[in-house]
Amino acid sequence: MDEKKKVILRLENICQSYVVQNGVKDAVENVSLEIYDNEFLVILGPGHCGKTVLMNMIAGLEKPVGGKIFLDGEEIHGSDRRIGMVFQSMNLMPWRTVMGNVEFGLELAGVKKAERRAVAQKYIDLVGLTGFENSYPHELSGGMKQRVGIARAYTNNPQILLMDEPFGALDAQTRYAMEEEVLRIWEQEKRTIIFVTNNIEEAVYLADRIVLLSNCPATVKQVYDLSGLPKPRNMTDPAFLKIRSEVSANTDLAL
Amino acid sequence: MKKNNEMLSAAEIREKRLGVLYKILPVISVLLLVALWLAASSSGTGFPSPIQVWDRTVQLFVKPVKKLSLIGHVGVSLRRIGLALLFDWTFGIAFGVLIGWFPRAKAFFGPLFNAFRAIPPLAWIPLITLWFGIGEFPKVLIVIFGSLASIVVNVQAGMSNVEKMYLDVGTVFNATPRQRLLKIAFPSALDAIFAGVRTSTSAAWMVVLAAEMLGANAGVGFLISRGMDSLDMPLVLTGMVAIGVVGAILAIVTQFAERMICPWTRRKKSY
Ligand SMILES: Nc1ncnc2c1ncn2[C@@H]1O[C@H](COP(=O)(O)OP(=O)(O)OP(=O)(O)O)[C@@H](O)[C@H]1O
Ligand SMILES: [Mg+2]
Numbered sequence: 001m002d003e004k005k006k007v008i009l010r011l012e013n014i015c016q017s018y019v020v021q022n023g024v025k026d027a028v029e030n031v032s033l034e035i036y037d038n039e040f041l042v043i044l045g046p047g048h049c050g051k052t053v054l055m056n057m058i059a060g061l062e063k064p065v066g067g068k069i070f071l072d073g074e075e076i077h078g079s080d081r082r083i084g085m086v087f088q089s090m091n092l093m094p095w096r097t098v099m100g101n102v103e104f105g106l107e108l109a110g111v112k113k114a115e116r117r118a119v120a121q122k123y124i125d126l127v128g129l130t131g132f133e134n135s136y137p138h139e140l141s142g143g144m145k146q147r148v149g150i151a152r153a154y155t156n157n158p159q160i161l162l163m164d165e166p167f168g169a170l171d172a173q174t175r176y177a178m179e180e181e182v183l184r185i186w187e188q189e190k191r192t193i194i195f196v197t198n199n200i201e202e203a204v205y206l207a208d209r210i211v212l213l214s215n216c217p218a219t220v221k222q223v224y225d226l227s228g229l230p231k232p233r234n235m236t237d238p239a240f241l242k243i244r245s246e247v248s249a250n251t252d253l254a255l
Numbered sequence: 256m257k258k259n260n261e262m263l264s265a266a267e268i269r270e271k272r273l274g275v276l277y278k279i280l281p282v283i284s285v286l287l288l289v290a291l292w293l294a295a296s297s298s299g300t301g302f303p304s305p306i307q308v309w310d311r312t313v314q315l316f317v318k319p320v321k322k323l324s325l326i327g328h329v330g331v332s333l334r335r336i337g338l339a340l341l342f343d344w345t346f347g348i349a350f351g352v353l354i355g356w357f358p359r360a361k362a363f364f365g366p367l368f369n370a371f372r373a374i375p376p377l378a379w380i381p382l383i384t385l386w387f388g389i390g391e392f393p394k395v396l397i398v399i400f401g402s403l404a405s406i407v408v409n410v411q412a413g414m415s416n417v418e419k420m421y422l423d424v425g426t427v428f429n430a431t432p433r434q435r436l437l438k439i440a441f442p443s444a445l446d447a448i449f450a451g452v453r454t455s456t457s458a459a460w461m462v463v464l465a466a467e468m469l470g471a472n473a474g475v476g477f478l479i480s481r482g483m484d485s486l487d488m489p490l491v492l493t494g495m496v497a498i499g500v501v502g503a504i505l506a507i508v509t510q511f512a513e514r515m516i517c518p519w520t521r522r523k524k525s526y
Binding site for chain 1: 421424425426427428429430431434438439442443445518519
C-alpha cells in the first residue's frame with residue numbers, strides 16, 4: 001500500500017438509534033468505513049437516511065449507541081479539534097460579522113487577535129468574500145453564507161472537514177459554481193473532505209470515492225472508486241455518465 | 256450606466272417619500288389629540304383646556320412647588336428609576352442568566368421567583384415603610400420590586416431558548432462551558448435582554464409615579480397628587496403630559512441604544 005492511502009479516520013460498526021413515541025428508531029446501522037488522508041470522500045444517500053446523524057457522530061455532536069471512531073489510530077470520544085464541520089443549515093451567528101464568524105474557532109482556541117484576523121482574512125479571500133468582512137449574515141445571499149461556513153471551518157485548520165449537504169439549499173446555478181469552488185479550494189488547501197449529498201451528479205462530479213448509503217437506517221450499500229476519472233470532470237463526458245447511471249441504478253428511492 | 260442611475264434615483268425618491276410620510280404621521284396624531292382636547296374642554300365641565308395647562312406649566316417654572324420646577328420634579332423621579340434600573344440591569348440580568356442557563360438554579364429559584372412576581376409592587380408599600388420608613392431608599396426599593404421581574408423573565412427566556420445550532424458550532428470548536436455561556440448563549444440572547452431593558456424601563460417609570468402619589472414631597476407623581484388635593488386640575492394635567500413625554504423619550508432612548516449595541520437586529524425596511 002502506498003503512502004497516499006494512509007487511513008486517517010476509521011469508523012467501526014457505528015450504530016445510532018433514538019427512542020421515539022412508538023418504539024425505537026434506527027437511524028444508522030453498522031457503518032464501517034476507512035477514510036484516507038487527503039481524499040475527497042462523498043457520502044451519497046437518499047433523503048432522511050441518516051447522513052446528518054452520521055456526520056454529527058463523527059463531529060462529536062452526538063454519541064453513537066454502538067461502535068467506535070478512530071482518528072489517526074486513536075479512538076476519539078466526542079468532538080476533536082482536528083475535525084471541522086460545514087453545517088447543512090449554515091449555523092452562522094447573526095450577531096457576528098463575516099469576519100467575526102470566520103475567526104470564531106480561533107477566538108475560542110485563544111489565538112491572539114492580530115494573528116487570527118490574518119488567518120481568517122486568508123480564508124475569506126480564498127472563498128471569494130473579500131470586501132464583505134464587516135457584513136452581517138442577514139445581508140448575505142445563501143451562497144455567500146455557505147462560503148462563510150466553509151471559511152470558518154477551514155480557518156481552524158482541521159485535518160478532516162465534514163461538509164453536510166452544504167449546497168442543498170442553493171439554486172442549481174449557484175450550486176454548480178460552489179462545487180467548482182470547493183474543488184478549487186480542496187486542490188489549493190489539501191485536506192480530507194467528507195462531503196455529504198443526496199445529489200448523484202454532485203457526488204460523481206466531486207468524489208475520489210463515493211460511499212452509497214441505503215435507506216433509513218443507513219448502511220453502507222456500496223463504495224465506488226472514481227480515482228480513474230480525472231478532475232475537473234465534465235458532466236457530459238461518457239465515462240461520467242456511465243458511472244452516474246451505475247450509481248443511480250443502485251440508489252434507493254427516498255421515502 | 257445611465258439607466259442604472261435612474262433606477263437608483265427612483266429608489267431614492269421612494270425612500271425619501273416614505274421618510275417624510277413617517278415623519279408626518281406622528282405629527283398629525285398629536286395635532287388630532289390637541290384638537291380633541293380643545294373640543295372636550297370647551298364644554299365647561301371644569302376640564303382644563305390646553306392653554307390653561309400650558310399657562311400652569313409656565314407658572315410652575317416661575318413659582319416652583321416645594322422649591323422645584325417641573326424639570327426638577329421630573330429629575331427627582333428619573334433619579335429614582337435610574338437607581339432602580341441600575342440594580343435591575345446588573346443583578347436582574349445576572350439572575351436571569353442564572354435561572355435561564357442553569358436548569359438546577361431554575362429548579363431551585365423558579366417557584367420563589369414566580370410567587371414574588373405575582374405580588375404587585377404597591378402591595379409591598381406597608382412592609383417597606385415598616386422596615387425602612389419614608390425616604391429615598393424605600394421608594395427606589397418599590398421601583399425595583401415593580402420592574403425587576405420584567406427584565407428577569409425576558410433574560411431567562413432568551414437564555415433558555417438558545418438555538419442548538421449555535422451551540423453545535425461551539426461543540427465542533429471544542430468550546431469550554433464558560434465560552435458556551437459568554438460567547439454563544441449570552442450574545443444570542445441579547446435581543447431578548449434588550450426587550451427586558453425596554454419593558455423594565457417602562458415598568459419602572461409607571462411604578463415610581465404610583466409610589467410618589469402615595470407619599471412623597473417631590474417627583475412628578477407628587478405633583479399630580481398635590482394637584483388633586485388642591486383641586487388644581489391644570490397641575491394634574493401638566494404632570495400627566497410630562498409623564499407621557501418623558502416615557503416616550505425613554506422608549507426612544509432605549510430603542511436607540513439597542514440599535515447601537517445590536518446592529519444585526521436592524522432589519523431591512525419593509526414596504
Ligand atoms: N434526535 C433524533 N430523534 C429521533 N429521530 C431522529 C433524531 N435525529 C434524526 N432522527 C431520524 O433519523 C433519520 C435520519 O435523519 P438525518 O437528519 O440524518 O437525515 P439526512 O440523511 O441528513 O436527511 P436530509 O437529506 O434531509 O438532510 C430521520 O428519519 C430522522 O427522523
Ligand atoms: Mg441532513
